[in-house]
Amino acid sequence: MRKILAALSxxxxxxxxxxxxxxxxxxxxxxxxxxxxLISKDKDIKAGSRAKLVQVIEQKVLPHFNFTxxxxxxxxxxWGKASAEQKKQLTQEFKTLLxxxxxxxxxxYSEQKFxxxxxxxxxxxxxxxxxxxxxxxGAQPVTIDYSMEKTANGWxxxxxxxxxxxxxxxxRTEFANTVRNSGIDxxxxxxxxxxxxxxxx
Amino acid sequence: xxxxxxxxxxxxxxxCATTGDERDPRDPFxxxxxxxxxxxxxxxEYIAKPVATGYRKVLHAEIxxxxxxxxxxxxxxxxxxxxFLQGKFEQGVNDWARFAFNSTxxxxxxxxxxxxxxxxxxxxxxxxxxxxxxxxxxxxxxxPFLSSSxxxxxxxxxxxxxxxxxxxxxxxxxxNTLYGVYLVNTRxxxxxxxxxxxxxxxxxxxxxxxxYFQRRQSLIYDGRPPRxxxx
Numbered sequence: 458m459r460k461i462l463a464a465l466s467x468x469x470x471x472x473x474x475x476x477x478x479x480x481x482x483x484x485x486x487x488x489x490x491x492x493x494x495l496i497s498k499d500k501d502i503k504a505g506s507r508a509k510l511v512q513v514i515e516q517k518v519l520p521h522f523n524f525t526x527x528x529x530x531x532x533x534x535x536w537g538k539a540s541a542e543q544k545k546q547l548t549q550e551f552k553t554l555l556x557x558x559x560x561x562x563x564x565x566y567s568e569q570k571f572x573x574x575x576x577x578x579x580x581x582x583x584x585x586x587x588x589x590x591x592x593x594x595g596a597q598p599v600t601i602d603y604s605m606e607k608t609a610n611g612w613x614x615x616x617x618x619x620x621x622x623x624x625x626x627x628x629r630t631e632f633a634n635t636v637r638n639s640g641i642d643x644x645x646x647x648x649x650x651x652x653x654x655x656x657x658x
Numbered sequence: 659x660x661x662x663x664x665x666x667x668x669x670x671x672x673x674c675a676t677t678g679d680e681r682d683p684r685d686p687f688x689x690x691x692x693x694x695x696x697x698x699x700x701x702x703e704y705i706a707k708p709v710a711t712g713y714r715k716v717l718h719a720e721i722x723x724x725x726x727x728x729x730x731x732x733x734x735x736x737x738x739x740x741x742f743l744q745g746k747f748e749q750g751v752n753d754w755a756r757f758a759f760n761s762t763x764x765x766x767x768x769x770x771x772x773x774x775x776x777x778x779x780x781x782x783x784x785x786x787x788x789x790x791x792x793x794x795x796x797x798x799x800x801x802p803f804l805s806s807s808x809x810x811x812x813x814x815x816x817x818x819x820x821x822x823x824x825x826x827x828x829x830x831x832x833x834n835t836l837y838g839v840y841l842v843n844t845r846x847x848x849x850x851x852x853x854x855x856x857x858x859x860x861x862x863x864x865x866x867x868x869x870y871f872q873r874r875q876s877l878i879y880d881g882r883p884p885r886x887x888x889x
Contacts (some may be wrong), residue, residue, distance in 0.1 A: 558854060
């Protein structure tokens with residue numbers, strides 16, 4: 458009986474990992490291909506509907522990102538100084554901004570060929586980088602690196618590097634400057650203003 | 659030339675008037691650089707971008723890609739030289755093989771047959787070679803028309819241009835035409851990227867500067883720079 462219990466508890470521990478967590482590189486590939494496929498088939502998006510594109514990204518891509526972690530990284534030391542409410546607002550606004558940017562990037566690359574690189578990591582690793590390359594004739598391929606962390610809810614992306622430029626790192630100076638000049642609330646206001654101005658376009 | 663000097667003098671006056679509120683140690687000339695940036699933005703808004711947009715409307719994507727390939731092929735010669743200078747011999751041979759195949763089978767480079775054969779395109783220049791040799795970037799520089807650079811990379815760009823085969827092209831009118839087509843085509847290729855920058859940045863100047871430093875560091879180490887873990 459004890460053996461069966463032991464086996465059962467082992468199965469309970471292992472099963473979720475086996476059942477729900479696809480490997481990070483497989484996840485990136487599946488999500489990218491699915492989104493590209495949706496984009497190429499959707500009439501509204503092809504006609505240039507940014508709203509529909511954002512909607513697809515929110516449904517398919519968002520669940521795999523850890524926006525709190527991204528915002529915390531972009532804020533650096535200032536993250537610790539923010540109140541719970543400020544953290545919530547910052548994350549919300551930063552998320553809106555990133556989704557919009559990501560939508561534009563995807564729209565620009567959607568007709569290119571993607572090359573999904575095999576993951577170079579040990580099975581025990583909990584923090585990996587998934588490499589994807591966008592191939593374009595006559596130019597060096599554009600590299601897209603997804604930094605991913607293993608969480609209780611599967612692998613979550615916390616940074617995207619395009620051509621060696623980390624999105625999160627790139628916001629650090631901007632955020633730090635704004636916080637220094639007008640405080641955390643000033644940064645929230647700036648992000649809201651930025652998002653509102655993009656909404657109109 | 660006198661015009662260029664006059665523009666520079668004007669810019670330095672503008673530069674002195676606008677001092678950046680926060681100094682980044684990598685960008686000691688921020689006030690001046692922002693002046694040049696404002697000039698570049700104006701030039702881009704009224705001349706470069708409309709011309710590039712028109713060029714993109716008039717010419718089919720296929721033809722634009724051929725034009726890009728033509729220039730990219732000639733650049734492979736010195737991409738190879740730079741790979742040799744950095745001790746990456748296999749890559750250098752790859753670049754020269756690309757040039758050989760593309761110039762012949764690829765009809766003067768307009769078809770990138772080498773990529774289809776598995777010979778991958780590289781990105782190298784003299785600024786990267788200096789970086790590989792251990793030269794630091796030095797202060798950030800915003801160059802008129804050429805945009806983001808650093809002291810090291812500006813020196814590299816000067817060499818890139820001096821050795822470029824296009825400087826030898828005669829008659830001068832043909833050479834200048836080539837320069838013109840190159841610049842317009844390059845700007846057209848960047849239309850998507852510049853819209854992205856527009857959408858992503860709170861302060862475009864800062865965003866572009868930080869991206870430039872990250873990008874160059876990544877290029878110097880061929881996409882595998884020593885990783886700084888963010889905390």
